[in-house]
Amino acid sequence: MAAIRFLGLVLVLVTADLAAQQPDTERGRQVYERWCAACHAVDGAGEGPAAGYMLPRPRDFTRGIYQIRTTPGGDIPTDDDIMRMINEGMPGTTMPGWQDQLSRADRQAVLEYIKSFYPPFETMAAPEPIDFGRAPRVSDDRLEEGRIFYDSIECWQCHGDTGRGYGSSAPELEDDWGYPIRAVDLTKNWKFNGGGSVEEIYRRLRTGMDGTPMPSFSDLLDADFMTEDQLWSLAHYVRSLAPDRPPRVREVIRADRVEPGEVPTTVADERWDEVESFYIPLVAQIIVLPRWFDPSVDAVWVQALHDGNEIALRVTWHDRSESPHPNWMQWQERVLEVMEPREGDLDPAPRPDRLAVQFPRSIPSGMERPYFLMGTSDNPVYLWQWSSTDDAEPAQARGMTEIEPLGGSIASDARWEAGRWQVVLTRSLEPEDTSNRLTFERGTAIPIAFYVWDGDNGEEGTRGAISSWYFIYLLEDAPISTYVTPLMAFFLTGGLGLVVVARAQKRERALETASEGPDPTTPTGRNP
Ligand code: HEC
Ligand code: HEC
Incomplete structure (x- = not known):
């Protein structure tokens, strides 16, 4: 009698459980197909319609392989591990965080659903997280x-x-x-x-x-x-190896004034160590065809000085090779093979690394600026172009594919070392020929933008990394540090940034949404 009652109870429990589970699987499938399948594919194998545009590719859930776990190498993850990735996403990749987007119940349902792509999750024992202990103090x-x-x-x-x-x-x-x-x-x-x-x-x-x-x-x-x-x-x-805090993005690059003749024109000049670095994030150029979804350079740091006659910029960025480098040819071949087919043919070839610094041809009176992607036919831009295999030169662009040298050269010094390029570009504030070339005025916000190409990553032409417009501001007077305290300098540049930002019209929204998340930066002064 008791046994039958017990069996009845079990049956009730099981059916209740099934009833609770059934709609949940359905719910998990719905959430998955709506929010995840474009990347991870309906069948969970990772090759969704958008997958070809990204490296690393979206995870293939059918093999039960997960990167971010608390369990030993080769083990399946815990539910908490998977939930953390769903909640927070994976920085440095296109995997977004879903905590604010989906309800807790939806996230739980989709978690169960992606586990179902790898049946051993059901039969294997619950994995044991490693006991990591606590971090000792640093010294x-x-x-x-x-x-x-x-x-x-x-x-x-x-x-x-x-x-x-x-x-x-x-x-x-x-x-x-x-x-x-x-x-x-x-x-x-x-x-x-x-x-x-x-x-x-x-x-x-x-x-x-x-x-x-x-x-x-x-x-x-x-x-x-x-x-x-x-x-x-x-x-x-x-x-x-990384800074204490991620770098901060500011709108305005400050060019302090130094004594006449004191502008450092080489990369190695130690005076650069004292000059503040401004962090400028770059994103993939995915507007003009052929687009490029996998740039390897994600930021530049910019330092600037002038002495009333000349201006020098030192631009620093991380790049894994001094292109063209024979060891990296195979990398280029593989990247072009998996990224290129959607955007037209490009053969692997020895390509240099490049940098372009973009200005308007003259300082705009209002906040109007040329189109940020190298201007247009009726509003061209003025460029400084540098490449790892050629001298730097001035050029004019009427769009990304219409670039013509202006003649003459820009003084430059460059060095690749241990995964990092540093390039110094120097020019007189006032050019000899002012028709198409910018005259740098002091005490005003001058628009500036940056482009970087990594040759060994198959980048050239429209395939590269870009910034939106920023500003460079040349201080009028002698070195700021000699007569204002660093705190005042902070308010001065901070305040200037706010004014400029408040007045800026026509922000390039398209560009901002193309970026992969919140923009990080370097603490001031620290050498990247
Ligand atoms: C825009 C594309 C995209 C979308 C949409 C997306 N993912 Fe991902 N996801 C990725 C990529 C790319 C990776 C792999 C990143 C890597 O390998 O470093 C990934 C990895 C993962 C991982 C693996 C974590 C690990 O530890 O290896 C999980 C779990 C995951 N995604 C769950 C989801 C879920 C659930 C959704 C929908 C709610 C979703 N993803 C939507 C791109 C996407
Ligand atoms: C065989 C090559 C290789 C070796 C050796 C190697 N790593 Fe890595 N490491 C990688 C790769 C590839 C990644 C990136 C994985 C990814 O993006 O999904 C990585 C990622 C990392 C990360 C980032 C983790 C994260 O959350 O994204 C750290 C930290 C790291 N490695 C530290 C180390 C340290 C410390 C050592 C030596 C004890 C080491 N690696 C040895 C290839 C290697």
């Missing part, structure tokens, strides 16, 4: 110890000595699906897929990033090669 000794392990474990093979992602293995790396994958630039921790804190870095070192060449180093602990405490030192060292 100089610890950072030194971490550096020693960075060298002995040979992280530099992929990430490079300075961490900028240019190691000797970097051009060959591919993920488990055969797509080219970049060794992360460790100096930009705000782009780490799993988060940039020391705790998150330590977790990635313990778990590895399954599906990518980034290994797990837990076996080094098991083999007594190093202790957990030493692995924490390594995590602290990696954290120290």
